[in-house]
Amino acid sequence: MAVTIRRAGRQDWQELDCIMGEEIDAGHVPGLEIVPLKEEEWMEWFDSHGSRHPVFAGERDGRMICWADLAVSRWSYPFDHVVEATIHIGTEGRGLERPLLRFLEQQATALGYGKVMMLVRADDRNLLHNCRCCGYRDVGVLRGHGFYLGRLVDMVLLERLLSPNLEQLREYYCDHYPFYQEYFLRQQQALEEEMHRNGMIRSPQDPSKWIPAPREVPEESAGDTMEWEPIR
Template sequence: MNIRKATISDIPHLLYIYNYEVLNSTSTFDIHPKSTEDFLKLFDSHGNKYPIYVAEENFTILGYGYLSPFSEKEAYSITVEDSIYIHPLYRCRGIGKQILKFLIERAKDTGATNIIAKVCAENFISLHLHKSFGFAEVGKLIKVGSKFGRFLDVIILQLIL
């Protein structure tokens, strides 16, 4: 498996992976599937500093991840947020771990001193994954989301680099 920068031609694969979550899980609070145009905007907003990366094996996209600024306000420029999505067929094979490890190194490269993850409280696997890299639970937002007819809490995790 190798991790490389995503290109526009990966978008159909990324859309499949992301929209599967939109429709089937609370790992994202998006409710309506995203379009190619939405992902083109995502690519545009990520540019050189925070590119989107894909994990690939034998020309198959297994998952993807990226960093984003935590906030556009300048004093937050030392803080980034991570996002990771693994193809449903390739979960639980250590790919999420490899992408998160990779993103932590890229965050250090950008000079960030913190990574924040906002994880739905019922997403035990993502909570476990982040905590296994030393992310600490620093807060909980109660009933800030509503999807599939239920209220959802969000746990905020922080890794100080």
């Protein structure tokens, strides 16, 4: 049966929590939780997901069987093009790992991201295998990174490089950070000055291209003419 993916919201928290409970029972919840979240914790979690950090629910016959999200990066503004992904597969959704990962990649690209990162428990061989098959690259192993059921577990950090639209990223940084708008303006002014010094102008047909400026040829005056007598 086909799976329908839609945006999830606060009203879906109980179904999301149910799938997480199934993962907890199976011992492979991505976040290493050992008890379900409380309602207020879910609401805080949704508050951290804005328009660029959506939550998706996968349904079959009207029943949610998996969900995934693109979460806020833990780094500062230079890394706004990086997003962290998580997928949650319920008992009835086994086998949907790769389609869900590819769907998240498409959504991340559409939102202007240049990289998707994931943190996967080192002994979750199924998810690691599916991530690698979808083009994720191992960055490294974080030793003793998570505390789970009284022991420290290793986590594998993976990354998936996308093809970002640099013009879209530039517009994003200008819209969100005034100092970047000032930087690009200074950069553009410096380019204009350098091109003009080198005798270049913008093409009237395509302003994004530079062409040599037309050279003015001085008119000859009558006083500059000379007559030559043939040699005898």
